[in-house]
Amino acid sequence: xxxxxxxxxxxxxxxxxxxxxxxxxxxxxxxxxxxxxxxxxxxxxxxxxxxxxxxxxxxxxxxxxxxxxxxxxxxxxxxxxxxxxxxxxxxxxxxxxxxxxxxxxxxxxxxxxxxxxxxxxxxxxxxxxxxxxxxxxxxxxxxxxxxxxxxxxxxxxxxxxxxxxxxxxxxxxxxxxxxxxxxxxxxxxxxxxxxxxxxxxxxxxxxxxxxxxxxxxxxxxxxxxxxxxxxxxxxxxxxxxxxxxxxxxxxxxxxxxxxxxxxxxxxxxxxxxxxxxxxxxxxxxxxxxxxxxxxxxxxxxxxxxxxxxxxxxxxxxxxxxxxxxxxxxxxxxxxxxxxxxxxxxxxxxxxxxxxxxxxxxxxxxxxxxxxxxxxxxxxxxxxxxxxxxxxxxxxxxxxxxxxxxxxxxxxxxxxxxxxxxxxxxxxxxxxxxxxxxxxxxxxxxxxxxxxxxxxxxxxxxxxxxxxxxxxxxxxxxxxxxxxxxxxxxxxxxxxxxxxxxxxxxxxxxxxxxxxxxxxxx
Ligand code: ME8
Numbered sequence: 001x002x003x004x005x006x007x008x009x010x011x012x013x014x015x016x017x018x019x020x021x022x023x024x025x026x027x028x029x030x031x032x033x034x035x036x037x038x039x040x041x042x043x044x045x046x047x048x049x050x051x052x053x054x055x056x057x058x059x060x061x062x063x064x065x066x067x068x069x070x071x072x073x074x075x076x077x078x079x080x081x082x083x084x085x086x087x088x089x090x091x092x093x094x095x096x097x098x099x100x101x102x103x104x105x106x107x108x109x110x111x112x113x114x115x116x117x118x119x120x121x122x123x124x125x126x127x128x129x130x131x132x133x134x135x136x137x138x139x140x141x142x143x144x145x146x147x148x149x150x151x152x153x154x155x156x157x158x159x160x161x162x163x164x165x166x167x168x169x170x171x172x173x174x175x176x177x178x179x180x181x182x183x184x185x186x187x188x189x190x191x192x193x194x195x196x197x198x199x200x201x202x203x204x205x206x207x208x209x210x211x212x213x214x215x216x217x218x219x220x221x222x223x224x225x226x227x228x229x230x231x232x233x234x235x236x237x238x239x240x241x242x243x244x245x246x247x248x249x250x251x252x253x254x255x256x257x258x259x260x261x262x263x264x265x266x267x268x269x270x271x272x273x274x275x276x277x278x279x280x281x282x283x284x285x286x287x288x289x290x291x292x293x294x295x296x297x298x299x300x301x302x303x304x305x306x307x308x309x310x311x312x313x314x315x316x317x318x319x320x321x322x323x324x325x326x327x328x329x330x331x332x333x334x335x336x337x338x339x340x341x342x343x344x345x346x347x348x349x350x351x352x353x354x355x356x357x358x359x360x361x362x363x364x365x366x367x368x369x370x371x372x373x374x375x376x377x378x379x380x381x382x383x384x385x386x387x388x389x390x391x392x393x394x395x396x397x398x399x400x401x402x403x404x405x406x407x408x409x410x411x412x413x414x415x416x417x418x419x420x421x422x423x424x425x426x427x428x429x430x431x432x433x434x435x436x437x438x439x440x441x442x443x444x445x446x447x448x449x450x451x452x453x454x455x456x457x458x459x460x461x462x463x464x465x466x467x468x469x470x471x472x473x474x475x476x477x478x479x480x481x482x483x484x485x486x487x488x489x490x491x492x493x494x495x496x497x498x499x500x501x502x503x504x505x506x507x508x509x510x511x512x513x514x515x516x517x518x519x520x521x
Contacts, residue, residue, distance in 0.1 A: 005044075005244070006037035007253045009235050011262060012049040012094065015075035016060035019082040020298065021291050021306035021336055025328065026257050028321050029288065029405065031088045033255060035460035036400050039487050045250050047238050048083065049094035050076045053214045054227035055132050068213045072097055085312050086321065087463050087483050094238040096230055102215050104237035105230050108277050109204075110218040117163050117276045120220075123203055127155040132211070132227060134203060160205040160223060167272040168199040174271065180284055182267050183403075184331035187260065187287045191267045202269060204229040232270045236279060253282040255403075260287045286403060289333040306336055318462035319345040319510065325405045325461050342513045349465075349510035352416045353454070356423070357469055360447045361505035363428055367437040368444070372474070374499030375442030382446040385422050389415055389450045390494050396457050405461070412457045419450045448473065449497045456491040463487075469509055474501045 010030045013023050027048055034046035052072040061071030076095050083090060094101060112118045125134040128145035135145065135152055145152050172195055175181055175188065182188040205223040206214060214224025239250035252274075258266050266285050274281055293304045311320045323341045326348070328334035364370060375382070392415040399408035428440035455469040459482055467482035475496065476482070490496065 004042050005247055005254065006034070006042045007045045007239070007250050008033050008037075008047070008255045009253050009257065010048040011258050012051040012096065012231055012234050013079060014056060015050050015052050015072050015079070016056045017300070018305070019079050019308060021293075021308060021311070021324075022259065022298070023079075024082065024086060024308035024320075025291060025324050026259065026288065027083060027088055027090075028086060028324050029330070030257050031086075031090070032321075032325060032405060032460045033257075033400075033403070034089060034091075035463065035487070039459065039489055039492065041489055043245055043247060045092070045239065045242075045244065046090045047092045047094060047235065048079075048088070048090045049092075049234060049238070050079055050096070051227070051231045051234075052076070052095055052097045053224075053230055055130060055211055055213075058211070058213045059130065069097070082308055085309050086317050089463075089484065092238055094234050096215075096234055101234055101237040104240055105215050105225060105233050106218040108233060109225065109229075112162065112276055113160075113219045115276075118160050118204065119163070120158060120160050122156060123159045123161075124156040125154075126152040128152050132206060157207060159203050159207075160217060160220070161201040162204045162229070162273070162276070164202040164269065164272045165199050167275055168195060170275060171195065171199075171268065171271055174281065181281070182263075183284055183286045186331065187263055187267070190263060194264060194268065199268070202226075202229070202272075228265050228269060229273070232265065232273060235282070236274075252280040254284065256282045256285050258285065258287050259290060261290070263287050286330070288330050289328065291328070292333065292335050294337045295335055311341070315341060315345060315513065316465070316510075318465040319349060322349060322409070322458075322462055326409045327406070329406050330403050339515070342515055345510060346512055348413055350508065350512040352413060352420065353451075354508050354510040356416055356420050356447075356451050357455075357472070357509055358505075359420075359423060360444060360451055361472060361503060363432075363440070364444055364448065364503055365505045367432060367440065370503050370505065372448060372497050372499050372501045372503065373437070373441035373445050375445045376438070378442050378446070381422060381426060382442050385418060385446055385450050386494055388418055389453050393453070393457070393492060393494070400460075409458070409461060412454050415450060415454045415457075419447050419454070422450075423447055445497070445499065448503075449495065452497050453492075453494060456487070456496070459487050459491075465509060468506075472504045472506050472509075473497065474503050 008030050010026045030046060034044050037044045058068050061068045064071060080093060123134060125136060126140055127134050128148065128150060130150055131145055131148050139146050140152050143151055175192060182191050204226045205217055206226055208222055208224050211224060215230050217223045217225060235253055235256065236251055242250055244250045256266065271281050293306055296302060296304060298305050323344045326344060392411050395411040396408045399411060426443045428443045431439045452473050455466045459466045463482040467476065468479040470476050471479040
């Protein structure tokens with residue numbers, strides 16, 4: 001881990017919609033990265049929030065019989081509640097209707113205008129009102145918006161434009177010089193493809209007469225700011241002037257997570273805006289793939305939206321988080337289905353991890369009065385498991401560094417399965433009959449340590465259940481301590497369990513989820 005400072009962001013979500021699995025995925029991914037970096041002692045800041053201006057929001061508010069402000073307050077609270085249930089450890093939650101954000105947006109707009117980076121012109125084009133977006137005749141499909149499929153209308157109006165075209169060559173050079181700027185590689189290529197065509201200027205205003213729910217342009221109160229120009233600046237406005245212990249400040253962001261749907265705004269508009277404003281660029285824009293549901297796109301009209309709170313209440317926040325992180329390869333698309341979620345929890349968590357912990361706890365309880373045994377000597381199998389565990393640490397760190405979360409999890413689960421195999425081979429339940437507790441002390445101490453280490457490596461993914469497991473293994477004093485509190489970097493090394501330390505055995509850590517097909521007959 002070279003970077004000792006880690007500032008991670010999620011997109012700020014539109015408050016026209018309920019939080020769903022897609023929002024949950026990006027936010028859990030950011031949480032896993034933030035927790036991992038904190039665990040490594042990196043000075044970490046994690047920002048999420050809500051995008052509250054624009055036409056979509058006005059319409060959603062009206063549908064619900066609310067004014068826009070009231071609607072935004074209700075929906076921002078719903079996002080916050082979802083993140084609480086999902087054990088998200090964000091340091092800040094920004095709303096674009098907050099004064100701290102609006103002030104920064106207006107100041108940057110005023111500076112850009114003074115410097116000639118923004119000019120007024122007449123725009124003629126085809127306009128999609130719900131998307132607040134202009135299209136050219138060749139973009140539209142049978143008179144409809146190519147994005148949302150709703151009719152576009154011809155519109156000619158005066159507006160303000162940001163001289164984005166100026167920055168095309170510079171942006172191409174930046175992408176060439178910084179291969180890690182846009183990740184994964186396929187998305188970088190997509191942006192480079194987009195930049196083969198001449199880059200136009202960006203219309204950054206909307207007449208207030210048509211849309212008043214926005215940030216007024218400081219140099220012309222007849223207009224409000226285009227929602228994307230406003231929204232993107234949240235990443236900077238949230239941390240401007242904010243203290244960062246031992247650092248000059250939080251900006252620039254280290255890792256900005258998005259999905260592929262908002263690649264152009266983040267990989268083209270955003271860097272050019274920052275450049276024009278004289279601000280540094282984020283280190284990485286990381287675009288992950290798309291979740292579908294049972295093979296179909298999720299949408300309100302199809303009625304197949306996956307609600308994270310319902311999933312967490314039914315299967316546990318930790319199990320849901322585990323599934324999201326294990327079953328999507330960052331960058332590729334993935335399909336969600338409840339049977340797949342249940343199968344994953346039952347096999348990896350209930351069978352492999354939960355059973356392993358239970359077996360070890362039960363034997364330490366029965367033969368060592370709930371104290372970690374002290375081995376007198378280790379054999380080749382014990383040394384072999386310790387060696388595999390040490391290698392797992394390196395593999396997990398390497399995978400996490402490259403945001404291959406599914407692989408970091410898989411390496412850890414491989415260690416868990418190795419502990420189970422080791423127990424099968426050593427069969428301490430038989431050995432104890434012949435040799436007494438002394439004969440199984442090394443086996444149980446080694447297995448307990450290996451499972452403790454595996455659990456520690458999973459803390460960023462499952463802070464709740466891993467906290468419970470570490471409580472049972474006597475490492476912490478409260479089972480819920482890791483949800484909001486810090487974890488100890490020393491836990492990520494082999495040898496954390498001390499002989500004689502007390503354990504607190506419990507029931508199944510991940511109760512098996514029974515389904516209709518499990519019931520015989
Ligand atoms: O675009 N699969 O907000 P938004 C994976 N306000 N991720 C998904 C997803 C899915 N099916 N659906 C949504 C906006 N996401 C703007 C952003 S940022 C300055 C402004 C996630 O509410 C993913 O992170 O439409 C995607 O980029 C984001 O939600 C879009 O959220």
